[in-house]
Amino acid sequence: MTIGVGGSSPEEELRKLTSKRDSVAPIGQDERRQRVARAQALMREQGISALYLDASTSTFYFTGLRFHGSERMHGVVIPAEGEPVHISPAFEEAKLRALIEDAGAGPATVRCWQENEDPAALVIDILDGMGLAGGTLAIDPMTPFFRADALRRAGNSYDFVNGATITDACRRIKSANEIAIIRTAMNLTLDVQRATARILREGMTTTEVAAFLTEAHLALGFDGAPAFRIVLFGEPTAYPHGVPYPQTLKSGDMVLVDVGGAFHGYNSDLTRSYVFGEPNARQREIWSIAKRATQAAFDAAKLGAPCEAVDRAARRTIEAAGLGPGYATPGLPHRTGHGLGLDVHEEPYIVEGNATRLEAGMCFSNEPMICVYGEFGVRLEDHIYMADDGAHWFTEPSPSIDDPFGQGTQ
DSSP states (O other): OOTTSSSOOHHHHHHTOOOOGGGSOOOOHHHHHHHHHHHHHHHHHHTOOEEEEOSSHHHHHHHSOOOOOOSSOOEEEEESSSOOEEEEEGGGHHHHHHHHHHTTOOSOEEEEEOTTSOHHHHHHHHHHHTTOTTOEEEEOTTSOHHHHHHHHHHTTTSEEEETHHHHHHHHTSOOHHHHHHHHHHHHHHHHHHHHHHHHOOTTOBHHHHHHHHHHHHHHTTOSSSOSEEEEEESGGGGSTTOOSSOOBOOTTOEEEEEEEOEETTEEOOEEEEEESSOOOHHHHHHHHHHHHHHHHHHHHOOTTOBHHHHHHHHHHHHHHTTOOSTTOSSBOOSOSEEEOSSSSSEEEEESTTOOOBOOTTOEEEEOOOEEETTTEEEOOBEEEEEETTEEEESSOOOOOSSSTTOGGGO
16 A cells, blocks of 8 residues: 555544644735835836736735725725735725725825716826826736726827736845745645645545545645645546545555645645555656656756756656657646646746746746556646755645655655
8 A cells, every 4th residue: 555545544644733823924015015116117117107907816916905806896006106005896896995905005095986986087097196107007917807997098198018017027036034934835735745645535525625625724724725636536536626526545656736825825736646545556657757848947946047957857857758759649638837826827837838937036847747548647836946056946846656744754
């Protein structure tokens, strides 16, 4: 039997878990003000008059306020000079001000629109009142098309550009505080992964395991239920994002668990692949190739190297083992990794064609999955952060197929 797999129960494992909510501090308003100042400096460099933020994670990044997107505009205008202005439906003003106070943001300017008014026209009126008429407005790239189109029609004297040149430039370089939060979230999710392996038993269903993943993350003090819980047994492990039906565990199955949750707004995301029972020769072979590919990707993550170099290193290793080539299966059919922070997938993307240079503060996944359709798949996903001295793991990678959580070395 694989070390660390089986022998416990969901109830026993949940009893061991206590909230770690206070183990790391959330981002404070001083850091958020620094972010706004950085965004404003970038705007001035690029000749941009103001940045419009919709109800997105970028709004949370700059203000600490979180809104759910809808047909009603909740937004923020950050001018290149001066203080941000919040935009709200009039009947939500009291709620917005309470959120601002709760976030510790201090005094804030709020402009409201009534249900029979055009909120896009209000945004343009705010810009005009700042003396920015005829300038350039950068729009949050997460803004829905209907909203961006309304802004364009209301402000036809303005030039409109993609706000990613501001938001992504700020967000893809994590501060020491952000990295500390992500590290905490990752290691807590790794604890959940270990506990999940221990509760497995023959006849267990993927839906039972998914329910445990939710309970465990909530018990540890995550912001809410995991954003995703991919649990696969046997042949379905070959499909990167799962299959639309539950499976029942049997001896000899490859197990794949991919899960992550938000902690103080920042996401974890880890995948472990191992065998319930004794691995056979084919499972050992594919697992070993995936392990070598993740190490090759890590070794290629050098400061100043292009993101695509990391993908190439993983893919070369897989191809040298006789799989692929390129995106063909059996082999690696998707990119090697993605950035992570307030969103599970964000810049930088570790994929062929991305010439973005790796810098200190960048964080991204390392997950060159091997898919063998009709048999099984292996994904060993950990994340990397770049520091001034190079690449570091957030979590210790899985050491072997026989001891996927390093239990035998403790």
